[in-house]
Amino acid sequence: MLDERKMKILSAIIDDYIATAEPIGSRTIARKYHIGISPATIRNEMADLEELGYLSQPHTSAGRIPSNKGYRFYVDFLMPSRKLDDYEQSIIKRLLKKRAKELEELIEEAGKVISKLTSYTAIILGPQLESSRLKHVQIIRLEEKKGLMIIVTNYSTVSHHIIEIPQNLTDSDLQRISNALNSSLAGKALEDITQDVMNSIKDDMIEYDNVLNFLLDLLMENLDDTKENNRVYASGSSKMLEFPEFRDVERARNFLSLMEKHDLIIRALKTSCKPNNITVTIGSENPWSEFQELSIVTTGFFVEDKNLGICGIIGPTRMEYSRVFSILEKVTDYLNKAISSLL
């Protein structure tokens, strides 16, 4: 563990580097942060901190910048906790006031708020509907052979699928089948609706034997679609180009094309996130090379204590962690409230 003075110096260096993106020298520390020791002493301490792996030097005669280990120590022990200012408060509060009617809207809105307030890229994953319960399923006829299968969950998400209707079914058949499906499936968690459950329905409705297989298979398929609706809401990626980290076009391009690879993002966020806490993955802590120079901050959002999705922020490792934490915390807090008031 570092002693008091080293921590003070490390903290000052990281704060300054986050603010300026320039390597920090001993003189700067002595001048700006009044620790009461001379640059020479600070230099010695800095050499120690470098040897311990918390700092590094871009070249011999430059100042120091934090290493990933340095950021990690900062986030875990040094980072000041921070209150939201009035502006941030008011923007976040509006989230709850918007009174969105559907979950997706709300989630998208939350993403926009996060990217607006932090200037980093907001990523939201979800809603993950495995643990949601089926509220309603209905088949409506549109044409002779074409129908609409509608699946509503208790989280107020609706998904619809255009399906083919077997020839010989009348409207009242469809209604009866819908009713039967509802009475046996409504209230069940999506993840619990397995092939077995489906089979037991078949036994109850032997009258429709010939067509039911077909419809149940369709329903199963559509439920799967609904479940794995792992949508990625990304917002504010163009703002990232304002950071000096992306002054190099090649880097900017890499970042932007990474943002278009939703599978990589989903994997990285899921790996990073422990839903109940706010977690940070700093640079090379992330196992995939695409994220080496980036940090990911994530936390889960919930409904009825079930993890519904992940709120995340992707930015350069030189990130204003303190600000990001405070904002992300508050936004998910409000998002949780907004979601439960939606149901």
Added chain:
Amino acid sequence: MLDERKMKILSAIIDDYIATAEPIGSRTIARKYHIGISPATIRNEMADLEELGYLSQPHTSAGRIPSNKGYRFYVDFLMPSRKLDDYEQSIIKRLLKKRAKELEELIEEAGKVISKLTSYTAIILGPQLESSRLKHVQIIRLEEKKGLMIIVTNYSTVSHHIIEIPQNLTDSDLQRISNALNSSLAGKALEDITQDVMNSIKDDMIEYDNVLNFLLDLLMENLDDTKENNRVYASGSSKMLEFPEFRDVERARNFLSLMEKHDLIIRALKTSCKPNNITVTIGSENPWSEFQELSIVTTGFFVEDKNLGICGIIGPTRMEYSRVFSILEKVTDYLNKAISSLL
């Protein structure tokens, strides 16, 4: 009008500039394109072309680059028409094979194909549902006071809205109201469903007088929502950073943040597009300053001769117009077919 030789030279310069992004000198023209005259003569012609406004010079001792007027002339008169190669053909054909079940999917897919093949940003606007016909409307109860209103058009688009259901309505009331709405509204174009039409329904169903107003207002509102579903599908904007035009981060940032301003994009595309032709708006031909350095190529896509939306490409003014035209033409051609086979 330009004489034969000037056109040859202008054409050579623009072709070369589109390929290399470097100013072209008289020697290059003489060497690469065998027009059979010496650099000195070409120089004279180039000076003329500059005076006429078709070319410009970045600085005194540089080669020439095309002006907007030059590009315009090129697109209107000089541009070679071009056949698609096998690769392009096969990618586009897959569009039709995909057999998407819904219009939105299809449109999104078309956007991806365009951006993949051109490397420019694809923008698709639509579907515009004003002229679509209502195929089905239904209200389903989800809870005591909560229901789902579903609107299906003859273009197979589905939109749903969670609504509040007046207390005193039974399920069979809902069904009866749904039926009544269907029989009086189904088959009508969305744009023809006006307040007057709604009022005449009220007359037919005086029994529900007290709640009907409320539901009809909701329906009206939701129909409006459905109509103005002016979604922007943008795809491939990160690829644009590969072009030397965006080697400057500031420009790249401007471009990317423009791509996030969907209202500006909608306005620009709508202004630019004459649905029945493929149209180009080059640089400052676009009235809004944000697009000064960009060109927009657009064309409409249709269903049953009704304009359903706009397919467009946004790229630097130094765009491979010939390639873009051929691809855009073919994609909308296939898109039109795919849409009509969807119905």
Added chain:
DNA sequence: TTTTAGCACTCTCGCATAAAGAGTGCTAAA
């Protein structure tokens, strides 16, 4: 009259050199 060769001129780009500035590490004194 049109085309071309020749040539002086202009401007950019790359490169080397130099000076300035920032910061370090080491040594020796406080």
Added chain:
DNA sequence: TTTAGCACTCTTTATGCGAGAGTGCTAAAA
């Protein structure tokens, strides 16, 4: 243990210079 002093390193910025590319003009050739 801390600090002042100093030599040293490395980057950044400015400057100058030559090479290269391209032009416009003039005068000769076709």
